[in-house]
Amino acid sequence: MKFDIKEEDMIIKPYKHEGPIYIREQKGFFQRIRQTLGWLLMLTFIAIPWISYKGQQAVLLDVATQKFSIFGLTLLPQDFMILALLFMLSAFALFFVTNWLGRVWCGYTCPQTIWMLLFSWVEQRVEGTRNQRIKLDKSPWSFTKWRKKITKHSVWLMISIFTATSFMAYFIPAKSLYSDMLTLQLTDITSFWVFFFAFCTYGNAGFLREKMCTVACPYSRFQSVMFDKDTLLVTYDSERGENRGPRKRKADPKQLGLGDCVDCNLCVEVCPAGIDIRNGLQYECINCGLCIDACDDTMNKFGYDKGLIKYASEKQMSGGTTNPFRLKLIGYGGLTLLLSIAMVAWLGARTPIEVSVLRDRNALYRMNYEGLVENPYTLTIINKTQQPMHYRISLKGFDVATLKSPQNTRVEPGVMKQIPVTIVADGYDLAKKMTKLEFVVTANEDASITQTQPSLFYRN
Secondary structure, three states: OOOOOOHHHHOOOOOOOOOOOOOOOOOOHHHHHHHHHHHHHHHHHHHHHHOEEOOEEOEEEEOOOOEEEEOOEEEOHHHOHHHHHHHHHHHHHHHHHHHHHOOHHHHHHOHHHHHHHHHHHHHHHHHOOHHHHHHHHHOOOOHHHHHHHHHHHHHHHHHHHHHHHHHHOOOOOHHHHHHHHHOOOOOHHHHHHHHHHHHHHHHHHHHHOHHHHHHHOOHHHHHHHHOOOOOOEEEEOHHHHOOOOOOOOOOOHHHHOOOOOOOOOHHHHOOOOOOOHHHOOOOOOOOOOHHHHHHHHHHHHHOOOOOOEEEEOHHHHOOOOOOOOOHHHHHHHHHHHHHHHHHHHHHHHOOOEEEEEEEOOOOOOEEOOOOOEEEEEEEEEEEOOOOOEEEEEEEEOOOOOEEEOOOOEEEOOOOEEEEEEEEEEOHHHOOOOEEEEEEEEEEOOOOOOEEEEEEEEEOO
């Protein structure tokens, strides 16, 4: 059997829906997975800025000073190669999961879906069930309607502000941020961003909802490129379900000429995108599985087998077997693995110090009053640790020369410091006009933190 996809369904058209979507609350296996993941991800999102590591906030993305601190790892602009690797890794990991399990990212872990369903949960607790909410919206304004609407939006706003503040705590130290907020001492720029992100959360999760997924998010538009006949998607077994129609619970559907679908419409009412999965594959579907829980619940009540709506590939629906070793899936998985290895290798090769050497551009060398040859240099030292460090400078491979430089240079964490140094040598001790040498910079606090940079010494 193949998916029931009409030719006109393959044309991407602007998403339209008749009025707002009133999501029916649904319990079930996939809903429990979603709720568990949702609460876990939200609590992790809120808790991370409060975690301390070696006396400092473990994760702090200080954009103002261009310094990212992540559990003792300090990333400076010179280290942003790791961000490029991280973005590429995330992209290919997403492609891999999508080719394997469809849009499960959208249905289970996307922040838009998590907050949208959280706002819907609040709405159901304040305004009631789906039918009660529809009735409330159609009723004229009254004290009860005003009270429920004000309560709902007040809770939404509180959640939005708390979400925005938690997000800003990744960029501003959490303790000072919340302290300034409680004492009404937030700066204008911080206040602007808090209320901006609160407004975005309030608007996206409370009003735009599924339109963010179907209209604004580009992922829903190019997802089909990653699908193949082995991708697991939420599918409706039309061969078993049709002809659909209502019936009594004890009635025999075969005698009535009906399939297993009782046309209860619950699969539509629980869908966050408001689609009917029985119409075939649609790009608005976020693979959340809510319709599966609703349909399985109905099948139980009628004594039918579960799985009228289920996760299945096109091959499975046609009676075949899903191929787990297909080329596209292996390719995405391989690229994800390679990028993971590249990130680990980059982190392993990364040193907590960066040194560069710049020669004096005015002259290759100069003669001092003693007749000795001097070469001036400027050493730039970047401290990539999260503690102030003291560094000493020495020469390697140039024993006949004397180095004139400070030997206990203090560099603050994340700071770049320039140090002028001079090498002095007797020209008669040098066989060549150009001698190779190496500067060695070592931390006094930890001798394993060292960096070597090559350079040249010139004489007349």
